[in-house]
Amino acid sequence: MMEFLTAHFATILFYILAGLTVAGGIGVISFKNPVHSALSLLGTFLMVAALFVLQHAEFLAAVQVLVYAGGILVLFLFVIMLVNIKRMQPEQVFLSRVAPLAVAVGITLGAIIAGLLLAGSLGHPAAAPAALQSVQGQHVGNTEAVGWVLYTKYLVPFEIVSVVLLVAMVGAIIFGRKDPTLEGRGGRMEP
Amino acid sequence: MSPATIIPIPHTWVLALSAVLFVIGTIGVLLRRNGIAIFLSLEIMLNSANLAFVAFALQFAAGRSIAVALTGQLFVFFIIGIAAAEAAVGLALFIALHRLRETIDVDRFNILRW
Numbered sequence: 001m002m003e004f005l006t007a008h009f010a011t012i013l014f015y016i017l018a019g020l021t022v023a024g025g026i027g028v029i030s031f032k033n034p035v036h037s038a039l040s041l042l043g044t045f046l047m048v049a050a051l052f053v054l055q056h057a058e059f060l061a062a063v064q065v066l067v068y069a070g071g072i073l074v075l076f077l078f079v080i081m082l083v084n085i086k087r088m089q090p091e092q093v094f095l096s097r098v099a100p101l102a103v104a105v106g107i108t109l110g111a112i113i114a115g116l117l118l119a120g121s122l123g124h125p126a127a128a129p130a131a132l133q134s135v136q137g138q139h140v141g142n143t144e145a146v147g148w149v150l151y152t153k154y155l156v157p158f159e160i161v162s163v164v165l166l167v168a169m170v171g172a173i174i175f176g177r178k179d180p181t182l183e184g185r186g187g188r189m190e191p
Numbered sequence: 192m193s194p195a196t197i198i199p200i201p202h203t204w205v206l207a208l209s210a211v212l213f214v215i216g217t218i219g220v221l222l223r224r225n226g227i228a229i230f231l232s233l234e235i236m237l238n239s240a241n242l243a244f245v246a247f248a249l250q251f252a253a254g255r256s257i258a259v260a261l262t263g264q265l266f267v268f269f270i271i272g273i274a275a276a277e278a279a280v281g282l283a284l285f286i287a288l289h290r291l292r293e294t295i296d297v298d299r300f301n302i303l304r305w
Contacts, residue, residue, distance in 0.1 A: 029219030102221030110214030168276030175283035
């Protein structure tokens with residue numbers, strides 16, 4: 001029994017994490033209150049981070065927790081609070097008018113993606129986690145390996161991402177500030 | 192029993208989970224009317240792509256140099272950066288729209304100019 005548990009440790013863990021991830025995802029799209037959706041998404045993010053650890057991407061798991069769970073999700077919660085401040089009640093009609101069509105499109109897409117992914121990945125060699133942790137024949141941790149590759153081969157994309165983030169920040173400030181021309185025309189306008 | 196005897200997860204399972212998550216995100220984007228809920232679903236789709244990248248990175252790592260083996264993980268790193276930028280701009284847009292129309296119900300944004 002103990003030997004079985006040890007041998008299938010990763011498998012059991014994967015089943016639990018996968019179940020929780022999918023449950024969190026379904027929670028995101030089925031909770032009426034956006035705050036509940038966001039908290040459900042937090043669970044999904046943390047479970048995906050744990051799955052990253054299982055896939056030997058320890059650095060990405062840390063980034064996932066720090067950036068997604070700590071940064072992006074807090075931003076979402078801030079905006080939900082800002083936007084729904086007047087009516088925190090969940091909407092009565094929260095589903096789109098084309099709900100059956102949406103589900104049908106999703107299931108079709110899922111079948112196509114699953115088929116493509118499985119067809120493309122069958123018959124290939126098994127995983128070799130050791131290759132992810134050695135720089136020039138020297139065994140290092142995942143974080144050091146990621147840093148080494150990031151600052152050598154992917155230096156230019158890395159800098160471009162920083163510029164993209166700067167542009168997004170400036171754009172967010174410009175979108176978020178009050179528009180004097182609209183205020184001058186009487187503020188809110190109905191079509 | 193040494194830790195080396197742990198049986199690794201088949202990558203096809205991770206890819207199947209990634210596909211399931213992507214479908215959940217797609218259905219959420221099409222189904223919900225609240226703009227922020229649509230954004231939350233978009234984040235699920237980005238995460239499912241990240242999961243697939245990491246699984247493929249592990250699968251194709253054998254016998255390759257570290258720069259090639261880690262390409263999938265580096266892509267995930269960049270995707271997380273782009274997702275942060277996308278969330279900032281998109282949420283600022285929703286704040287601006289809410290200021291203008293007092294709603295973020297995307298079914299009510301059906302004209303291009305007002």
